[in-house]
Amino acid sequence: QVQLQQWGAGLLKPSETLSLTCGVYGGSISGYYWSWIRQPPGKGLEWIGEISPRGNTKYNPSLKSRVTISVDRSKDQFSLKLNSVTAADTAVYYCARHGGGYYFDNWVQGTLVTVSS
């Protein structure tokens, strides 16, 4: 049973860079697509972007200019960087696995990232 675990800074100041890493345990990162998704407090889910088994990326058009997703296959990890954060980026961030199609079948518990001066 593949498990995901993520880590990164939980408190940022405006204009800083959000950086989160998701580790894949009990399985390989290869062969699957992986996404980052976020949820502002009390609000709905927003897809941020994905990375393919070959390392190709796609991003939400509304965040594309600030987002970078990368993968380290040697460590079975993938990462999210979001530049120039503002209070609007305060959210619970999730990493998730695509289940062989256009859906997310395995989610991490999530990390609250707060942006505040």
Add this chain to the structure above:
Amino acid sequence: QSALTQTASVSGSPGQSITISCTGTSSDVGGYNYVSWYQQHSGKAPKLMIYDVSNRPSGVSNRFSGSKSGNTASLTISGLQAEDEADYYCTSYTSSGPYVFGTGTKVTVL
């Protein structure tokens, strides 16, 4: 890339059936059979309940079923149980996205 539209809240008594709708456009829900549904209990991560419009992952109760007509997808919960009280989100592949989520529906078991 606008969010898919869901009814804000739906309620029902134990044993009843309820249906949650998810309305998009021909560029997302109507254009692809790639609608999925997620259940989210308070403070927890979302859980996949339905994928590709009507398929249930292993381990998900057969009380949950999905369908689609035109630009609207639906999730039906039959035999409503107290444990079904949660937020539910749909998502669809979209030509511009590639993913867009719904606005979410709060299900209350009376």
